[in-house]
Amino acid sequence: MDTVDYPRTLPWVGHLRCPHCQHPNEAWRSSGMSECFPHFYCSVCSNVVHREADKATVWDAATPELLAQVAATLPECPCGGRFVPGAGPKCAQCRQDTDLVADPVAYLHNPHMVVLDGACVFSDRRGPYRVRIVG
Helix, strand or coil, rough: EEEEEEEEECCCCCECCCCCCCCEEEECCHHHHCCCCCCCECCCCEEEEEEHHHHHHHHHCCCCHHHHHHHHCEECCCCCEEEECCCCCCCCCCCCEEECCHHHHHHHCCCCEEEEECEEEECCCCCCCEEEEEC
């Protein structure tokens, strides 16, 4: 698996503070221009999947029915978990969700994919890669 390094000095690299234990998790956030929607986090780890085919499904509308349609096709994560609506990246310290996804239906159009240091991104358009925050 490829690794993509993001220097800490970049404006789209920062900390996602855990609401449960206050740990500052290092993370990279995609720009809105990348249109990384919809994306779904694993139920167990911080990996994330973004599929262009899902974008075509929800482009015109975000409804509970469309969410259920996409959710039914989400794959298992290599960690043994499953990519699911409503999950968020997990804190590196306490392993709790960081609560990015308050409303899974509204989140279908969120273009900002937040990937924690060490997490992997899976796609239907390119090979998987691991995000590493460096420097």
